[in-house]
Amino acid sequence: MTEIFDLRTDLSHVRLRDRPLIVCDVDDVVLHFVAPFQDFLRGEGHELLPRSFRLTGNIISTQTRIALEQGDVRRLVEAFFEAQESWQFPFDLVVQTLETLGRDVDVVFLTAMPPLYQEHRRRLLDRLGLAFPLIASEEPKGPIVQRLHAERPLPSIFIDDMAHNLHSVRDHLAQCLLLHMMPDSPLHVLAPKPAGNIVRATDWPHAAQLIRAHIRSGAA
Known part of the structure; x- marks a missing residue:
């Protein structure tokens, strides 16, 4: 060993x-990952619109329809990892x-x-x-x-x-x-x-x- x-x-x-x-x-x-992350985002007031193979630029606010900045995307991914036991x-x-x-x-x-x-x-x-x-x-x-x-x-x-x-x-x-x-x-x-x-x-x-x-x- x-x-x-x-x-x-x-x-x-x-x-x-x-x-x-x-x-x-x-x-x-x-x-x-992708499917439960999409559900998680909807619960946070956001939506994933796949237009390219990346998260930054493709996660938008459901209220404003504006794409989130990279820092906000990373915070959402980390929040998802924090809660992964309930989602994945x-x-x-x-x-x-x-x-x-x-x-x-x-x-x-x-x-x-x-x-x-x-x-x-x-x-x-x-x-x-x-x-x-x-x-x-x-x-x-x-x-x-x-x-x-x-x-x-x-x-x-x-x-x-x-x-x-x-x-x-x-x-x-x-x-x-x-x-x-x-x-x-x-x-x-x-x-x-x-x-x-x-x-x-x-x-x-x-x-x-x-x-x-x-x-x-x-x-x-």
């Missing part, structure tokens, strides 16, 4: 065994799929959010039966995944809905299986598409098939 230490994002609580590693995003991969819910079959995969591989959640809200997310994931290690960071994901997996000669898999995160991991971990998963949301329709050797997983059962095939191939 390997204990991971890092001077930037705290990885000291992650202990990997000598087996393959899955590093998985949370928002809009494991837990719905898992995708179909994610709990069962990760539980089954977790018998043979190590699973680590890597969520792009301020570490301040890590305990809120930890409680929510635990309540859902997803008790895998959790890392909350606003750093680029590629270097974090590289530090986690290090030089271990074992298969690795990274799952995310954002092209830039998938590209970041690709640039730091050459043999990693990169899985693109995203919900069918009006916002994600406008998202940049991943380039290169990145595989689209349509749902969690499909992701499990791709992961097991990668592990069987022995690619490290």
